[in-house]
Amino acid sequence: MEITRRDFIKRSVILSCLPIFSPITLHAKAKERGPWLPAYYRLEKEGKLDLKVEEAYAIFENCMLCPRQCGVNRLKGEKGFCRAPARPVIFSSHPHFGEEISLVGRNGSGTIFFSNCNLRCVFCQNWPISHKGKGKEVKDEDLANMMIRLQRIGCHNINVVTPTHVMPNILNAVRIALKKGLRVPLVYNTSGYERIEILKILDGIMDIYLPDMKYTDAGHAGKYSSGASDYPGVAKQAIMEMNRQVGEYTTDNRGIAIRGLMIRHLVMPNRVAGTEEFVRWVAESLSKSTYVNIMPQYRVEYMAFDYPEIARGITMQEFLEAMEWAKKYGLTNLDPHSVSVRNFYRQRL
Numbered sequence: 001m002e003i004t005r006r007d008f009i010k011r012s013v014i015l016s017c018l019p020i021f022s023p024i025t026l027h028a029k030a031k032e033r034g035p036w037l038p039a040y041y042r043l044e045k046e047g048k049l050d051l052k053v054e055e056a057y058a059i060f061e062n063c064m065l066c067p068r069q070c071g072v073n074r075l076k077g078e079k080g081f082c083r084a085p086a087r088p089v090i091f092s093s094h095p096h097f098g099e100e101i102s103l104v105g106r107n108g109s110g111t112i113f114f115s116n117c118n119l120r121c122v123f124c125q126n127w128p129i130s131h132k133g134k135g136k137e138v139k140d141e142d143l144a145n146m147m148i149r150l151q152r153i154g155c156h157n158i159n160v161v162t163p164t165h166v167m168p169n170i171l172n173a174v175r176i177a178l179k180k181g182l183r184v185p186l187v188y189n190t191s192g193y194e195r196i197e198i199l200k201i202l203d204g205i206m207d208i209y210l211p212d213m214k215y216t217d218a219g220h221a222g223k224y225s226s227g228a229s230d231y232p233g234v235a236k237q238a239i240m241e242m243n244r245q246v247g248e249y250t251t252d253n254r255g256i257a258i259r260g261l262m263i264r265h266l267v268m269p270n271r272v273a274g275t276e277e278f279v280r281w282v283a284e285s286l287s288k289s290t291y292v293n294i295m296p297q298y299r300v301e302y303m304a305f306d307y308p309e310i311a312r313g314i315t316m317q318e319f320l321e322a323m324e325w326a327k328k329y330g331l332t333n334l335d336p337h338s339v340s341v342r343n344f345y346r347q348r349l
């Protein structure tokens with residue numbers, strides 16, 4: 001069904017007339033959970049979240065949500081490079097125990113996998129979801145209910161995976177869920193292929209940014225990510241903006257992540273990911289104490305079999321080399337799992 005901007009604004013106005021904060025609930029919840037509150041809660045309290053939702057939704061009329069800048073009217077059913085409609089298509093929502101340990105905690109990270117993708121890498125490990133668009137189209141209200149359900153079963157955060165092309169829906173859903181009691185941190189789990197202008201809309205909404213930094217070489221980015229040869233420069237600028245907004249990674253007294261930047265970098269065979277340049281850039285352009293997860297789990301998936309350079313897993317030596325570069329450039333806040341894998345590989349060699 002086609003959604004007009006007028007319909008959307010009408011819905012927003014109705015929503016904004018409802019009392020988002022019941023003072024009694026607010027105080028009771030604050031007492032229960034202590035002083036920490038998510039960024040989106042504070043923004044709503046300042047009366048600014050509804051304006052952000054409206055600003056984001058307007059972009060659907062001439063979609064410029066990502067660097068592909070297709071200019072299609074998604075509210076009229078037009079589709080751009082990502083092939084996504086104006087409503088979110090969701091593959092799954094569940095507690096995830098395979099994310100970084102401070103996101104997983106005891107009860108899991110409340111992960112919502114969005115179908116379709118604006119980057120579309122040939123080695124994508126979620127290709128049935130990202131490339132083939134498998135999933136179910138839902139309303140923003142349904143998405144909000146998923147968030148509430150994940151919080152209710154104890155997840156420590158809401159982790160939106162591949163969010164770029166559905167960012168307006170996520171913002172609208174967060175506002176609806178906030179009214180229903182959402183209070184856990186929001187994690188923006190992105191490929192890093194983001195426009196700064198769009199990230200600025202998220203300023204004050206996201207608690208944690210979890211971007212990939214996939215390559216530092218334009219040729220590799222173009223070859224393996226559907227022509228996105230601008231990826232290295234775009235992702236670096238985007239990550240710097242994320243860092244400006246949320247700063248360095250912080251946890252609560254249980255070790256659960258509550259705010260900050262966490263960068264992921266997947267080591268690829270034959271130095272395709274440009275790891276040395278990546279860690280050098282982090283040390284020089286961000287901070288040596290930036291949280292960095294250097295990941296060893298590259299596997300040959302989807303169309304990667306057709307590219308000899310990436311048609312194998314990485315060797316132990318390649319992973320150890322990557323971790324040595326991190327040490328050489330002085331990174332001090334490496335993900336504990338990557339450190340354990342490094343220690344294990346060292347023992348085996």
Ligand code: SF4
Binds near residue numbers: 065068118165
């Ligand atoms: S989000 Fe999709 S339609 Fe919009 S600019 Fe990006 S690829 Fe194009």
